[in-house]
Amino acid sequence: MRSSLVYHTNPYDVKVKRDMPELPEVETLRRSLRPAIVGRTIVGIRGETFPDVMGGELIDEVSRRLAGNQIEDLTRRGKYLFFLLSDGSSLLIHLRMTGRLILAPRDAPPIRFEHLALELDGELDLRFGDQRKFGRVLHILPADVMALRRRIGVEPLTARFSARRLETLLTGRNSKIKSILLDQRLIAGLGNIYVDEALHLAAIHPERRAGALSQLEISRLHRAIRRVLREGLRNRGTSFSSFEDANGERGRNQHQLRVYGRARKNLPCLRCGHPLSLLVVGGRTTHYCPTCQLPHAYTEPGN
DNA sequence: TGTTATGTTGCCAT
DNA sequence: TATGGCAACATAAC
Numbered sequence: 001m002r003s004s005l006v007y008h009t010n011p012y013d014v015k016v017k018r019d020m021p022e023l024p025e026v027e028t029l030r031r032s033l034r035p036a037i038v039g040r041t042i043v044g045i046r047g048e049t050f051p052d053v054m055g056g057e058l059i060d061e062v063s064r065r066l067a068g069n070q071i072e073d074l075t076r077r078g079k080y081l082f083f084l085l086s087d088g089s090s091l092l093i094h095l096r097m098t099g100r101l102i103l104a105p106r107d108a109p110p111i112r113f114e115h116l117a118l119e120l121d122g123e124l125d126l127r128f129g130d131q132r133k134f135g136r137v138l139h140i141l142p143a144d145v146m147a148l149r150r151r152i153g154v155e156p157l158t159a160r161f162s163a164r165r166l167e168t169l170l171t172g173r174n175s176k177i178k179s180i181l182l183d184q185r186l187i188a189g190l191g192n193i194y195v196d197e198a199l200h201l202a203a204i205h206p207e208r209r210a211g212a213l214s215q216l217e218i219s220r221l222h223r224a225i226r227r228v229l230r231e232g233l234r235n236r237g238t239s240f241s242s243f244e245d246a247n248g249e250r251g252r253n254q255h256q257l258r259v260y261g262r263a264r265k266n267l268p269c270l271r272c273g274h275p276l277s278l279l280v281v282g283g284r285t286t287h288y289c290p291t292c293q294l295p296h297a298y299t300e301p302g303n
Numbered sequence: 304t305g306t307t308a309t310g311t312t313g314c315c316a317t
Numbered sequence: 318t319a320t321g322g323c324a325a326c327a328t329a330a331c
């Protein structure tokens with residue numbers, strides 16, 4: 001039995017995230033959170049936590065600064081959430097690998113690995129929990145928000161992310177295409193799962209050199225990225241971990257995953273039937289089809 | 304009981 | 318500047 005059972009039995013959960021958050025998961029979280037918190041006033045923030053979660057700041061100091069602020073909006077860039085506050089500052093939250101955000105009544109018991117609680121009016125808490133303590137909750141000034149947003153790459157589901165734009169990003173790059181797609185400074189929001197899915201859908205080997213992709217391949221990749229992200233969103237951001245959740249609360253996107261998690265189970269490629277393979281690229285476990293995703297550009301027979 | 308893997312990012316060395 | 322490796326951390330799974 002997985003210890004996450006407590007989440008499922010918590011009747012106060014407006015939103016439960018157990019999946020590793022990539023763009024579809026963070027966006028799903030934003031959509032579920034936004035109507036419940038926009039317009040509310042922050043009372044304070046409390047918690048017993050590790051120093052780095054708030055960038056080394058003391059909770060009491062941040063609490064004093066936040067108190068009295070109204071949450072005017074909740075936006076997302078890549079995998080970052082921005083809570084826009086009435087004094088112009090922002091609360092930035094990144095869940096990294098195991099971060100959780102859950103709405104709960106003030107008197108509800110702590111969630112597992114709870115580190116911080118943002119206290120809102122109406123006796124509502126936004127609880128932040130993180131098993132591995134990689135996640136961050138930072139109170140930042142407008143100038144720093146701007147600086148950060150400039151460092152984050154293009155949003156892959158907007159019109160700005162065209163095939164032409166992708167081509168520009170890849171041109172002259174010697175890194176493996178998978179590493180490039182995971183670089184948040186170039187494209188925002190892709191993680192290990194959706195990158196593997198997109199590369200398989202586009203029939204591109206993850207170790208191909210980014211700058212060596214043909215225009216046709218770039219075009220396929222562009223469409224594949226948008227498609228797998230949209231599918232993830234449509235399925236409410238559910239990903240692989242919940243597929244394995246012993247509690248049975250499964251999202252829907254596991255049914256759409258074409259390679260991720262299937263290689264380890266010796267399952268066949270859904271396109272060609274050949275067994276899928278595992279590989280480590282840039283230190284990340286990589287799932288691919290050795291038949292559909294060849295390590296060199298495809299050439300028409302006879303050429 | 305130990306060892307290994309885990310979906311992210313930032314920092315550091317080259 | 319580009320690139321690649323690894324640490325940060327705690328737990329589950331083997």
